[in-house]
Amino acid sequence: MSQINFKLLTGHLDGELQPAEREAVERQIRENDEWNEEWSNIQRSVEAIRHSGLYGHVGAIRKQYDALQAVDNVASRTPVRSIVRNLYRIAAFVLLIAGSASVYQYMATNPASIYNQQYAAYSLGSNRGSADASAIEEAYRNGDWKKAAEAYGRWGKYDTKHCFLAGMAQMELKQYKDAAIKFTQVLAYNREHSDNYFRDEAEFYLAMSYLATGEVSLAVPLLKKIRAESNHLFQQRVARLSVVEMNILEFKER
Amino acid sequence: MNAEAHYTDEELVAGLSENGGFNDIVLYIYKQFSSAVVATITYNGGSQEDGEDVFQETVVSFIETVRRGKFRGEASVKTFLTVIARNIWMNELRKRQRSGYREKVYESTRDYRDPDISNYISERETKQEFRRMLEKLGEPCNKILLLFYYENLSMKEMLDQLPYENEQVVRNKKYKCLQQLIGIFKDNPGISEKFIKKSKSS
Known part of the structure; x- marks a missing residue:
């Protein structure tokens, strides 16, 4: 099939044709075997792409589910937590109706406010670097977020540190869902290999990415886990966030 | 949620x-x-x-x-x-x-x-092969086609996520990638037959 005809078919697929062109292409598909076969090829290819996209999308959610399960496992080792959680929920409710200060806090607490309060760009410490810093690292150090994310995309293989940095670059680019996938990959890799490399960082910034996209039910369990781990790198930062605020977030989600 | x-x-x-x-x-x-x-x-x-x-x-x-x-x-x-x-x-x-x-x-x-359960099985095998076809494309074609046909992003939105200079470059690249994928399918007639059967049954 000629390039021009193929372009007409893809234009038809993408809904870019004028009505007269569309009608002519549809007629060719009906009446011409070559057009019909090529149209079938195009449809099949697009179906393959959509299937592959959906498979990857569900795979990313599967990883999120795995991460949540890991959080639940930690929670189940501290049975008193559920009692405390309920007490805090009651406290949050009392605060909610007690007075204007509480009302103000209730009104002012939302995923965006918590994100703004907690989020700080990740700076790459010198102890993490190496003499021959990679292109990804170099771009990240220079604050060239797009270049850092693209360099990792082109790289095409997994590496914990660079995967995390690519995720951070995407956070800076406000590509929060892509960033969440990177952090989830770091956590999944660590879990599979019993490693902790960049685990704390990935957990904290995964929670941040969930807050940025308003996915409170995913963010709050992670924040509570970080808060409960005294040796977690981000424990002190998350401890600035009160449990009442976290419960208000959850309460508002209902 | x-x-x-x-x-x-x-x-x-x-x-x-x-x-x-x-x-x-x-x-x-x-x-x-x-x-x-x-x-x-x-x-x-x-x-x-x-x-x-x-x-x-x-x-x-x-x-x-x-x-x-x-x-x-x-x-x-x-x-x-x-x-x-x-x-x-x-x-x-x-x-x-x-x-x-x-x-x-x-x-x-x-x-x-x-009664249609057998369809899931044959479909699954076809889909597994679909995914392998996509993998053969490699990056960045894989990403470009997913952004356009799965994420439904516009050329402008895709440009933010791709290392290309302008929308026309992205558009040309997408066109070539789709052609490349169709070429891979044509080289695998077995998949074509399964796809045709599936299309007729659905």
């Missing part, structure tokens, strides 16, 4: 048909149904990873069934997922030549039979 949120089957099906809240609903499906399905697979000779892989394929099959309007609601979502998963696993066992396990699984699927 609230961690304790509950969806009825009708809400699940409606939510999967559109994009709003899709992630929450799929996560809910994982929370509600994955452990039982994975347990069934491990009970029938699979590893934990086998179970998780089968459940992922089951969820994808379910979403595609719903989006094609083929989920008739005659069985509950849970039953439907269980039957798909069991059939996927039975087929996997067949491939692994472990007929003893296969018979056991077969016996346990008698509670619900969908």
Whole structure:
């Protein structure tokens, strides 16, 4: 099939044709075997792409589910937590109706406010670097977020540190869902290999990415886990966030 | 989504048909149904990873069934997922030549039979091959085609995520990538036949 005809078919697929062109292409598909076969090829290819996209999308959610399960496992080792959680929920409710200060806090607490309060760009410490810093690292150090994310995309293989940095670059680019996938990959890799490399960082910034996209039910369990781990790198930062605020977030989600 | 949120089957099906809240609903499906399905697979000779892989394929099959309007609601979502998963696993066992396990699984699927269930099996194999075709494309073609045909992004939006100078470059690249993918399919006529059969049956 000629390039021009193929372009007409893809234009038809993408809904870019004028009505007269569309009608002519549809007629060719009906009446011409070559057009019909090529149209079938195009449809099949697009179906393959959509299937592959959906498979990857569900795979990313599967990883999120795995991460949540890991959080639940930690929670189940501290049975008193559920009692405390309920007490805090009651406290949050009392605060909610007690007075204007509480009302103000209730009104002012939302995923965006918590994100703004907690989020700080990740700076790459010198102890993490190496003499021959990679292109990804170099771009990240220079604050060239797009270049850092693209360099990792082109790289095409997994590496914990660079995967995390690519995720951070995407956070800076406000590509929060892509960033969440990177952090989830770091956590999944660590879990599979019993490693902790960049685990704390990935957990904290995964929670941040969930807050940025308003996915409170995913963010709050992670924040509570970080808060409960005294040796977690981000424990002190998350401890600035009160449990009442976290419960208000959850309460508002209902 | 609230961690304790509950969806009825009708809400699940409606939510999967559109994009709003899709992630929450799929996560809910994982929370509600994955452990039982994975347990069934491990009970029938699979590893934990086998179970998780089968459940992922089951969820994808379910979403595609719903989006094609083929989920008739005659069985509950849970039953439907269980039957798909069991059939996927039975087929996997067949491939692994472990007929003893296969018979056991077969016996346990008698509670619900969908006349179209065999479609899921042949479809699954076709889809697995689809994914392999896509992998053959490599980056950045894979990403470009996914951004356009799965994420439904405009050329302008794609430009933000790709290392190209302008929208026209992205458009040309997308065109060439699609041609490349079609070429891969043409080189694999076996897949074409399966696709044609599937199209006729759906």
